[in-house]
Amino acid sequence: MDPAKTPWFTKAETEIGALRDVESVRVQGDGDAIREIHVLTRSSRAPKQIVRDVQAVIHARFNRSIDYRVVSVAYLNNATKSEAGDGNGVLSTAPDSPAPPEPTRPPVVRVDVPSASAHATGPRVVEAPPREPERHPAADERIRFGGVNLFVSGARTQAQVELVWRGLPRLGTASGWSTRTGAHRLVAQATLVAVQEFLADELALGLVDVEFLRLGRKRGVVVSLSMLVERQEKLLVGTCVIEQDLHQAVVFATLGALNRLVAGMRPKEPTEYVLRPTSVE
Template sequence: MVEGNPDRELIDRAEDLILKLRDVKSCRISTDEFGNITEVHVVASSDRSPKMIARDVEAILNAELGLAVDYRKIGVVLLEYTESESHESAGESGTGKTSAARELLGVDEEDIMSEERAFEEKAEFASREGQLELLEQDMRIRFSGLKIDVEEDRVEVEVRLGRSGFDVVGSSADLRHSGAMYDVVAAATLHAVTELLDEKFQLCLSRIKEVSMDERDVVVAVVDLVEGRKAKSFVGSAFIGRDANEAAVLAVLDAINRPSGRWSMRKGIHYTIR
């Protein structure tokens, strides 16, 4: 049993471990200011109940890492389930890197292990310098602002993001329609992300929707990375708090923040004012 509060490295190991579970697509663990685990957010595609998946998460964290997490702190969002996913999961469960993790990242086992090794090397260096927390904060793309202008028949959105000292603005516009504006907000978020990147691939919104889980509302986003004829999909989620549109931004960032550590970033941001 882990004594005291788990550190960030242990939390990262826990997230990677949960991703190996059957049917799990995405995972994020939240902690309070003292490092205590407050919530475990899991996105899965399964015909099993959320409670069963939460029990699996609770069991594997306890058995593998000695982390005692009450299953009631584990929130599970179920995406649309298909029979083909059942056959894939049944054929590959228990292989170390599960089919769910491979589907989420869109890479083979060697690519996943290479990513983990790269992250562990960076974490080990930062830990020696006493800067692990600062390194993680510097690598993540951070949300800093959202502006929405609604006209009679049109809506325009601006999203501000930052990373490693650079701040960028992404924008998107669409015809005004009834209901949530998650798709426009997500498009503006991805536009801002591409302003930070020095890559040839494209990031495209595949789907974003609001779902309910244990009487709480959650925004779930699926982002596709398209490069030539190849595509990878990433899933992210965020609980809706004071602002549903902010949750849409955070869901998109949750989807791409972990893989973004491997992407090349621009050394400077230049804008042309017209």
């Protein structure tokens, strides 16, 4: 342990290092204040998602707030890991991404065009206008999973769920007591909060229950929601087979109950803030 570090810096490195996809972390500060946090990862997640995880764990564990600009994220290149002499891989500023496809030339179509000249014979070659790329609007109609984290502080637990819809990320949180089954309900409630952040109109939604069942050799999760429509209660149910991450399956089951409903809702317009200097009289 670096003797120049304060005890809470060392604890912060331990907590950040336990986050998903974090390979290594280094916290540097001045006195008791954090000045830099350096994170190494092999994840394909966006840097801002990892930075939000770091901010959340610092706030939940140590009741401190940090500026996102003090966190730097470096990606370890998995493809060159076996070629590195020290076995640590090669540092890169972003994950490897496939090369963009080469643009294709528009098709050439032979069209018989009457010539104004009496000496011109044979058809002329006319290039067809370029085709517009095919659009798949349904691909953006479903809300996508971004991440899920649980932060336990004593007898309290906070669930944090990140979702992405139409290119916009939103974060939902829910807090409660650290009971055995309470964590699953908090994840479902945080998912509802994140979904509501996408919508212009408020939904009268409530969580009914989160249940688990056996499906042959696998387990599944069933999330039931209650929605109030014109003074009538409607039951929404979503299911998901648990493959690896239990909490991720709870998020998918909750979204499964809402995706068809959300596709027909009016999305909230993103707000842009413009800062201008105030005039001094």
